[in-house]
Amino acid sequence: MQEARHSGNLVIVPGAVVETVLAELGKECRQVVEDVYIEAARGGLVNPDSLFLRPDPDRRERAIALPAYVPGAAPAMGVKWISSFPGNLALGLPRASALIALNDVRTGLATAVLEGSRISGHRTALSAAVGARALRGGDSRIGKLAVIGTGYISATTLAVMAGEGWAAGSLAVHDLDADRARAFAAEHTHGLAPSVSVAGTLREALDDADVVLFATTAVVPYVTDAGWFKPGAVVLHMSLRDLEPEAMADAAHVVDDVSHALREKTSLALAVERGTVRREDITAIGDHLRGAARPSRGRTVVYAPFGLGSLDIAIGALVLERAAGREGVVTVPDFAGLL
Secondary structure: OOOHHHHHHEEEEEEEHHHHHHHHHHHHHHHHHHHHHHHHHHHOOOOOOEEEEEEOOOOOEEEEEEEEEOOOOEEEHHHEEEEEEEHHHHOOOOEEEOOOOOOOOOOOOEEEEOOOOOHHHHHHHHHHHHHHHHHHHOOEEEEEEEEEOOOEEEEHHHHHEEEOEEEEEEEEEEOOHHHHHHHHHHHHOOOOOOOOOOOOOOHHHHHOOEEEEEOOOOOOEEEOOOOHHOOOOOOEEEEOEEEEEHHHHEEEEEEEEHHHHHOOOOOHHHHHHOOOOOOOHOOOHHHHHHOOOOOOOOEEEEEEOOOHHHHHHHHHHHHHHOOOOOOOOOOEEOOOOOO
């Protein structure tokens, strides 16, 4: 990789290689996520606001640019460019597609482009698993796990949780598309629970759930009542816009970065705007990981990480390093035109 850093070459890492490397990295990626969150809580990252592009403001399609610089012993710099087009599912295409572009931290030269949707999905799943474990005081045995939304993020999150030894007594799956929910329950629960059911209603799925995973494409909140959640439940609100402010009352709120989380009409932003949640009561997951904050016993905890570009860039740099020399990786000579 040293040659690519200084020659003006560009390394391209396709999705199949990214997927293989991520599977091999295992706990190393988890450690990256924890380290980035702790550094974010300490204010040690350069992580500007994400930039949202909506071709039509009245539709759900969007693309987001997430730039970041991650300091440390192996510094990394770059940007993730990710699109979300929910209508793709009806075409047999993935909802999200992405690339991650990395730059040399000393010269700024472009050094690599990696297929980014797998990295993005994997870091989102790790964010959920890291947050759930920290906010449950390290307890990875769940009475009931509820999954709301049965797309790629939910499937990846359950795979990560299974790989980390999580177990549930029962698992309830709910989706607006009942056929998708049934297919998901049959294919993507990874043996996490001996009992798996498809819930016909949201209320049924949430009833008595100890951990709830929201991973939907909702743009307008639809969960209206805090009483729908079991007291003490950990709600992994990965899709950010499912909960009405009233449904967030009296809960503890944890994010990755407070200023990021209160943007783009997230449920938490609406709750702070309406006075249902006080900004000063929101804590960062990095503080929980480093022992500066503690889980709230007996109180519902809503964990809503907005998504830090630092995670994508840090994991992307690690994948690039481990992908060196593999079949399928392409080097474009003198991409920068320096010779």
